[in-house]
Amino acid sequence: GDSVTQMEGPVTLSEEAFLTINCTYTATGYPSLFWYVQYPGEGLQLLLKATKADDKGSNKGFEATYRKETTSFHLEKGSVQVSDSAVYFCALSDSNKAAGNKLTFGGGTRVLVKP
Amino acid sequence: GAGVSQSPSNKVTEKGKDVELRCDPISGHTALYWYRQRLGQGLEFLIYFQGNSAPDKSGLPSDRFSAERTGESVSTLTIQRTQQEDSAVYLCASSTNRAYEQYFGPGTRLTVT
Numbered sequence: 001g002d003s004v005t006q007m008e009g010p011v012t013l014s015e016e017a018f019l020t021i022n023c024t025y026t027a028t029g030y031p032s033l034f035w036y037v038q039y040p041g042e043g044l045q046l047l048l049k050a051t052k053a054d055d056k057g058s059n060k061g062f063e064a065t066y067r068k069e070t071t072s073f074h075l076e077k078g079s080v081q082v083s084d085s086a087v088y089f090c091a092l093s094d095s096n097k098a099a100g101n102k103l104t105f106g107g108g109t110r111v112l113v114k115p
Numbered sequence: 116g117a118g119v120s121q122s123p124s125n126k127v128t129e130k131g132k133d134v135e136l137r138c139d140p141i142s143g144h145t146a147l148y149w150y151r152q153r154l155g156q157g158l159e160f161l162i163y164f165q166g167n168s169a170p171d172k173s174g175l176p177s178d179r180f181s182a183e184r185t186g187e188s189v190s191t192l193t194i195q196r197t198q199q200e201d202s203a204v205y206l207c208a209s210s211t212n213r214a215y216e217q218y219f220g221p222g223t224r225l226t227v228t
Contacts, residue, residue: 043206044206102160103148103150103160107155108156
């Protein structure tokens with residue numbers, strides 16, 4: 001079945017540092033890929049998405065490129081802020097429309113940005 | 116507008132008791148999903164409802180778990196004879212029929228003692 005693997009945390013960074021969170025997937029067909037974020041005390045929310053190979057999703061300074069050849073969707077941000085401290089989840093949705101858009105999640109990566 | 120709401124926000128129950136969790140999706144969203152998030156782990160898909168179609172129950176971990184949805188509105192997830200391994204945050208999400216983005220509720224934290 002489908003699966004998502006992302007780097008384990010916690011990842012601790014200083015403000016303005018470069019952030020990369022690795023994510024790789026296995027899937028049959030052509031999934032859509034997502035990054036969700038969970039800020040402390042808040043619900044899960046979509047950060048960015050890409051629906052086909054070579055697409056780049058971007059939002060709030062974060063970017064991720066759908067790499068079919070390496071089955072990866074790594075999340076990057078050039079200069080993090082304290083407010084980026086959160087748990088980040090990589091996810092994919094099944095291309096089989098009969099299954100709806102149910103999401104398969106990675107285990108989450110906690111990021112802590114220190115001032 | 117109002118987002119996805121879930122109740123209760125926290126539930127503590129004794130092993131062996133039944134519990135019922137509620138989800139109110141965003142109005143007009145035809146798709147509704149339940150997920151479970153165990154401590155320190157990612158989310159696991161449980162069940163999916165789409166309009167009046169038969170639900171996709173492929174993620175339910177045992178026959179103690181069941182869910183219902185009335186039309187395109189409220190859904191309830193029921194866990195019978197709860198076990199300690201059922202302790203988790205149960206998240207509900209909804210989406211429009213053709214959209215990819217799922218909007219998540221705040222979750223219900225279930226603790227089985």
